[in-house]
Amino acid sequence: MSAKTNLWVDTAILVAFLVAFEPVLTGIAIHEWLSLALAATVIIHLLLHWDWIIKVGVQFFRKLFHSSRLNFVINLVLFAAYILVMLSGILISRSVLSVLGIQIEATPAWRSLHSWSADLSLIFTGLHFALHWKWIVNTIKRYVAQPIGSLFTVRKLQPAAAKSTIKEN
């Protein structure tokens, strides 16, 4: 899959994550449905990086030290935090479960676990972001900054093309 596709999927995930993180802005119903959609998109993100996950996962216990180890551990914690956010969110849900006609008796602890795991996922999203900083900067330069920059640069006529233009005149 191309880096361009990855960039757009990741941007969509980040924007949806930031919006879903603020139920005060969206209201409970949108917060819950948007978070469900976000979970599906996160799985697509994992799917796009399947080869890397398998490669590093296999090497994880073979070689003790390699550069992707920290990245892998942070991604695992982030995945677990997202699962806890989703699980606790579903268990305390008022909109999604009522639409689906499901009633779950869960302990009030899930409410606190929801906010606690949300904070954890925010911190680990920051770490995930930091570890991919070089890729983010390079991809944005290549697919966003350069195409926008080329719109404003004055194109010089090639010598041959310039001659033919003069002749035509």
Add this chain to the structure above:
Amino acid sequence: MIKATIRYIIILAAACLVAFGMYWLVEKNGTALGINPAFGREGRGEFPGMESGEFQPRPRGQRPADGFPEGTAPDAGFREHHNEFERGGAGSILGLGGIFKNMVVIAAITLGVLLLTKAFEWITRRGRKVRSAA
């Protein structure tokens, strides 16, 4: 396409397995793990305004208010605030502020990690120079 679908199902199944494990841990062994099943403000039946008397617990036998635990009911002002939160949008400036705050948190963590990486690179480079000079 089939390959991608199978992989999607594998990731979903792994996520469901982890979620089931977490549910089992909290619901069945929460107390043993130190997770009090009634911890949190709602679990203790505490709400803002309770100490000042602004918020009065609901008398027993009265219909429970939506989203509030048995035995409690919010006053009109608190209820209005709660309804605004439920609907969303009304507190949009507050929500946008929250988004900005989260962006600042992510940016601060990114900056911190980048600075730490640079510092680590600088220390190792300097160490290498000192060793080669010796």
